[in-house]
Amino acid sequence: MRHPGKPDKVRASIIGLLAMIGIALLSETVGLAQQTVQAETGMGGFRELRWGSSIEQSLKVYQDLSFEKYVISGSKEEPWKVYVRKVEHREIENVTFDSIEYWFKGDHFFQIRAELHSRIGPRTLVTRAENAYARINGRLKNRYGDPSGHKVDYVTEFIVVVREATWVVDPSAITIKYEGVGRTNEDLFTLTMREKQKR
Numbered sequence: 001m002r003h004p005g006k007p008d009k010v011r012a013s014i015i016g017l018l019a020m021i022g023i024a025l026l027s028e029t030v031g032l033a034q035q036t037v038q039a040e041t042g043m044g045g046f047r048e049l050r051w052g053s054s055i056e057q058s059l060k061v062y063q064d065l066s067f068e069k070y071v072i073s074g075s076k077e078e079p080w081k082v083y084v085r086k087v088e089h090r091e092i093e094n095v096t097f098d099s100i101e102y103w104f105k106g107d108h109f110f111q112i113r114a115e116l117h118s119r120i121g122p123r124t125l126v127t128r129a130e131n132a133y134a135r136i137n138g139r140l141k142n143r144y145g146d147p148s149g150h151k152v153d154y155v156t157e158f159i160v161v162v163r164e165a166t167w168v169v170d171p172s173a174i175t176i177k178y179e180g181v182g183r184t185n186e187d188l189f190t191l192t193m194r195e196k197q198k199r
Contacts, residue, residue, distance in 0.1 A: 044171065046112045049102070051171065051195035053109040055081070058102065065102065073105075080105055090114070092191060093139055095132045103194075111194035118189075120181045129189035133163065133178035136191065140167055140174065149175075171196050 045051045048061050059065055064086040070079035081104040090097045092114055103111035118128035126134075141147070149166040161180035166173060173196045179188045 045109070045195075046102075046193055049109055051110060054107045055083075055104055055109075056107075058083070058104075058109055068101065071103070078106065093136050095136060097191070111192060114191045116189040118187055120185050120187070127181065127187050129187045130178060130180070132189045133176060136176055137165060140165075140176070144169055168196060 045053070049058055053061070062085055065083050066086060068082045068084045071082055072079050083102045083104065084099065085102075088100055090100055092100075095116065097114040097116045100112055100114045102109065103113065116129050116132050118130075120127055144167045147165040148168050149164075151164050153162040154160070160182045162178070164175065164177040166175040173194050175190075175192045175194075177188075177190045177192075179190075181187045
């Protein structure tokens with residue numbers, strides 16, 4: 001014999017239980033995502049590498065780290081050494097970059113630089129690089145407040161827009177930069193994390 005209203009109560013209870021499970025799983029996922037972001041952009045370094053790690057220590061952490069190039073920083077300093085990983089997880093803040101470089105000054109790990117190149121096409125209103133800049137800019141503002149340094153430049157020929165923002169979060173500085181589409185129909189987004197310079 002059917003009881004009127006009983007299936008509705010059971011259905012409502014099941015839906016309520018499923019909603020509570022969904023909320024619990026969602027809050028757990030958000031917590032894990034925040035931990036991942038903090039681990040990735042850990043303020044004492046980048047992922048498993050701490051600022052100041054030697055090349056030898058870094059090679060023990062990342063055995064696939066290999067020398068890529070020298071970058072001349074000044075006439076009186078020795079060139080900076082740039083390394084890359086052969087098997088790199090290129091995602092930072094849910095944005096997949098084309099490359100991530102690990103920079104060493106002498107034998108001292110001090111910076112990473114991630115690059116994302118994109119092109120404008122016939123149906124492109126916002127490029128991947130411009131979208132990535134906006135997303136990470138929003139996330140960093142939400143986490144750390146307004147940037148300590150921010151500028152927008154307009155390069156005259158074909159009006160190339162260059163946007164840059166920097167957050168100083170001891171002992172690190174995070175800079176994001178978007179260089180707009182130029183004559184080549186390409187733009188560039190870079191994210192640089194570095195050890196904050198001591199005064």
